[in-house]
Amino acid sequence: MRVNDAVSGALLAVLGLGVLYQVQGYPSLPRQPYGPATFPTIIAVMLLCAAATLIVRGLRARGGPWIAWRGTMSLPQAALPMAYVPAGIAAYVWLTPVLGFPIVAPVLIFAPVAYLNRRPVVAVAVAAVASAIIWFAFSRMLMVPLPLGILESVVYG
């Protein structure tokens, strides 16, 4: 995804102004003008300078679209596998507390492996083995409380 420098500059300017606005109410040290706002203010001012440079550059080099897709594959082809990354992460966060890691993880591994390799049998095997290894390594060896969800009542019930 190629964004014209003017667009990224404008976004950065908004960020810089947002920071300056946010730090307005921050307190300062007694009898000194410095405090929690000092450092973010310096960063925001520098960010605004950089943003201005980018906007000028972007406008001078203007010729193409503001935002364009750039990649070895066309956007419709690339969209699904790419979208899987945020979608898979969101699905994990929302579903594991309910359904539990042992159910969610194999599904989240199976789906992309089956799609990318077009071999569902391999995908089933990979999903099962990999989920088991990750579960064992993190939950048993490293004592990370991976959620069990509804399985909690099965395991401890």
Added chain:
Amino acid sequence: MSEFLAALDLVLRVDVIVTVVCAALFGLFIGAIPGLTATMATALLVPVTFFMDAVTAIGAIVTATAMAIFAGDIPGALLRIPGTPASAAYTEEAYRMGSRGELGKALGVNLLCSALGGMVGVLILAFFASKLARFSLQFSSYEYFWLAVVGLSSAVLVSRGNPVKGGVSLLLGLLLSTVGIDAVMGYPRFTFGSVGLSGGISILPTLIGVFAIAELLRKMPEARNAPPPRPPAVGRLFAGVLPELWRYKLTAAASSVGGTLIGALPGAGADIAAWISYAVSKRFSRTPEKFGTGHPEGIVAASSANNAAISGAYVPALVFGIPGDTITAIIIGVLLMKGITPGPMVFVTDSAMVNAIFMVFFFANVLLIPLGFLAIRGARYLLRVPSGVLYPLILMFCIVGAYATNNATLDIWIMLAVGVLAYVMEENDFPVAPLILAVVLGPVVEENFMKSIIKADGELLMFFERPMAAVLGGIAIAVWGGMSLRGLWRAVRGTGDAVPGPPASDDVSG
């Protein structure tokens, strides 16, 4: 001597050795797969090291990176695709040797030079680090402030492409580091009422986001149509390697030392060391015309330099707590998580640990020879693992890894957000290495800046009053001046981002 034995005691433990060997295999695996970098190996390893003591954790990371940098040479020679950016300088050379039937020789030279470069690097590191540390004990907040600024500025300076974009990346990293309770007054900044954010943005999910999630976003679409490559057989390994090494012994020695020095410069990492050594050895070679046709001299120079650079990067990291590249930025993050603040005091209070780190480092480079041998033998099978299987597994590992350190789902969201940000940044030629260095160094810069400015009562000249501070401040200003001049020169000439030299890679150490 007693310190040496104490360090040996920390290293020669079954759990340390087993962990190091496992980390080595992991590093070889990640490094050998084209597109997966040494930095990514480190970022994926960190969640696991969180559960280890400091020496084991550092040992695991050090070993994995050394292995990954070497393993990057394997697909370069077999398939003409460098496994990591650090191998790109001599991929052509190794591949051409391979097509002449000298694959075993090319990889053998790669392996031995990598190990040699790494060992020379460790020796230099061990020798100079403690001396530098003793010197830097006199540093005050002014010097530390300038040192951190020099480190950050050089990260922008060496990130090829537009300095403004490097600067933006740096500023975004600094901004991320200010989220949470501030160190001066304990005031919550940019937390938007979230309790989770008041602890600040954890380094770990940020690292995984930048180095793994962004990479997955880039690579996932390609995985669908990519048939796994069919690498050729390697043949006899090490045949004719030793005479070749003997012939280029001076190149190997010079490149190892040079690589260490380049690695020690803040911002410059293994890939830059490899490119520079390759170019320098060509310049001084008796047969420069043979370079690029499958000539071992270039491989000797660059593969010893890139492994030496990894060791070199630890000099500023351990001595000043200023990372020389992205990998040492991660290491500093790990040490901070373990409650150890890298800097000269570590050499006084924890000298056994520092020596133990040097030993593990050396051990890792010795281990490189047998394990590297196995990796070369197994590479044909390894490279057949389809990326369509690998990437979904890496994604799951990232999610669980980001969650594991704080058991907080907020960290998973942070990982995703930073990953998307890093992806968009890299697509638009914003380097990401300055961002990571800034996230790690941000608190150091701010703390020392605040301490200094409060001490100086706002008198900015005080920042230059101490001689060492004046020197460091001068360097920082020179770096900024250089960057502005470069920008100005480009604006006058009207050229774009094109810079001669190696292809742009944002992964400084990968």
